[in-house]
Amino acid sequence: MSSILNVKDLNCFYKKENSGSGGRKRVQILHDISFSMEEGEILGLVGESGSGKSTLAKAILNMVPDKSGTILCGDTHPQMVFQDPYGSLNPAKTIGWILEEPLKNRSRMPKEERREKAAEMLSRVGLDEKFLDRRPGELSGGQRQRICIAAALMLRPKLLIADEPVSALDVTIQAQVLKLLFSLKQEFGLSILFISHDLRVVYQLCERVMIMQDGRIVEAGESEKIYFEPQHPYTKRLLQAAGILENEKSWIEKS
Amino acid sequence: MLLQVKNLNIEFHDHILPESVVSGVSFDMDEGELLGLVGESGSGKSMTALAVAGLLSRHDMKKTGEILFEGKELLTCPREELRAIQGNEIGMIFQEPMTSLNPVKKIGWQVGESLRIHTKLSKEEIKARVLAMLKKVELKEPELVYEQYPHELSGGMRQRVMIASAMICRPKLLIADEPTTALDVTIQAQILSLLKRLSEKEGMAVLFISHDLSLVRMLCGRVIVMQQGRMVEQGETEQIFSHPSEDYTKLLLSSVPVCERGKGLRFA
Numbered sequence: 001m002s003s004i005l006n007v008k009d010l011n012c013f014y015k016k017e018n019s020g021s022g023g024r025k026r027v028q029i030l031h032d033i034s035f036s037m038e039e040g041e042i043l044g045l046v047g048e049s050g051s052g053k054s055t056l057a058k059a060i061l062n063m064v065p066d067k068s069g070t071i072l073c074g075d076t077h078p079q080m081v082f083q084d085p086y087g088s089l090n091p092a093k094t095i096g097w098i099l100e101e102p103l104k105n106r107s108r109m110p111k112e113e114r115r116e117k118a119a120e121m122l123s124r125v126g127l128d129e130k131f132l133d134r135r136p137g138e139l140s141g142g143q144r145q146r147i148c149i150a151a152a153l154m155l156r157p158k159l160l161i162a163d164e165p166v167s168a169l170d171v172t173i174q175a176q177v178l179k180l181l182f183s184l185k186q187e188f189g190l191s192i193l194f195i196s197h198d199l200r201v202v203y204q205l206c207e208r209v210m211i212m213q214d215g216r217i218v219e220a221g222e223s224e225k226i227y228f229e230p231q232h233p234y235t236k237r238l239l240q241a242a243g244i245l246e247n248e249k250s251w252i253e254k255s
Numbered sequence: 256m257l258l259q260v261k262n263l264n265i266e267f268h269d270h271i272l273p274e275s276v277v278s279g280v281s282f283d284m285d286e287g288e289l290l291g292l293v294g295e296s297g298s299g300k301s302m303t304a305l306a307v308a309g310l311l312s313r314h315d316m317k318k319t320g321e322i323l324f325e326g327k328e329l330l331t332c333p334r335e336e337l338r339a340i341q342g343n344e345i346g347m348i349f350q351e352p353m354t355s356l357n358p359v360k361k362i363g364w365q366v367g368e369s370l371r372i373h374t375k376l377s378k379e380e381i382k383a384r385v386l387a388m389l390k391k392v393e394l395k396e397p398e399l400v401y402e403q404y405p406h407e408l409s410g411g412m413r414q415r416v417m418i419a420s421a422m423i424c425r426p427k428l429l430i431a432d433e434p435t436t437a438l439d440v441t442i443q444a445q446i447l448s449l450l451k452r453l454s455e456k457e458g459m460a461v462l463f464i465s466h467d468l469s470l471v472r473m474l475c476g477r478v479i480v481m482q483q484g485r486m487v488e489q490g491e492t493e494q495i496f497s498h499p500s501e502d503y504t505k506l507l508l509s510s511v512p513v514c515e516r517g518k519g520l521r522f523a
Binding site: 048049170171172173174175178179182183197198199200201203204205206207223224227228237238240241242243244 | 295296440441473507509511514
């Protein structure tokens, strides 16, 4: 197995408006992030809000201008799936148009072939061909997230970055979408950077996991080890709060 | 018996055909009991809660059945009598603490609001009660928070303020609709253990509404499972979680990711 993504000593900064003085302050969001991902791996990235996990995703997609360090992802163009399937799809366009758009931009494929590819991808994500002529408003949340995944896969990326892809979904639908992600990984040999605040979901999907706090990776390794033999105090606190470490009821009854 | 809901039906009439959102819901709650109400979106759990809180008064909505709070029928009782119970004997907290708080009023004013409505306490007495309440929900500097505005507080602190204002009149029933869904997991744990402690200390019953089954399991002794406006199953939490009898409950439980050693990678 070879590595598909290599991040080394990554530092990211945002400019923050300084209320009062009118000046702008440079704030460091990510501190010395280093990790690598293997081909065909699903890597979990866990942290609370403000920990910098979404900024890391953006940096990999080259959407953070102010950064230092290296990000190597070979010739793969990573694609992204976001949390909110309602906000990620153009409500005025048909599903067919949405799925064909990446092909229009990146290739000179004839119209019929594009539509064929779109229909094929739809069936891969478990939806019927008739959805091609529907618009996002006619779809349920789970169906929309399948469309987002399909659109991200149209150009056959080797790396998919999924930022809280199932957080807005009901638990039964969530299980279906997770299952889909896993089968797509098998089918396409896809690597997935799976970003989530939900420790339980990550445990179901990822062999390896990184725990982030305040812009730093505080602990990383095999899920089995991190979840049940955590070393860092923050990881322990996180797992206890989620009721995973110790038995399920303890944290509520202890206090 | 604190609360009895009998055969509650709620219908919308804003379309040509009436649309039923809650049908045939019946349950009881004892004093001081923690009851969980779980279901997916659209299952009618929030509608049921709003009906109990007396907050469904839209004209295009038809409610039938009975809601008895300490023997008093809430669905048909006059508005003034309902107002005397709302915020006084029944408190409610919602998912998003930011939208539930008034952004232009100080915290002290907002927490004291129901005292001003429901009691004839003097200004000083109200301030003392508010400060005591802010302390009870374990805010670190009650005097400071009293003078602050909602935007100056973190999400967890705002939810503590919400709990304080819902509990200031010492309600017998607190309805908590997804109170920790917008919060990070470590803050969630703090808020839930606070709710549990307060409920035990004050003998307050809590109707806890959530889509998160593992939270309900940790918090509630009894649970009701809802799907598409109907009650699927109700009973002791442990019983339902370990031996669900209905297919939907089984599906719901099997969808919750298991987090036990060696049980990862479920889809592999």
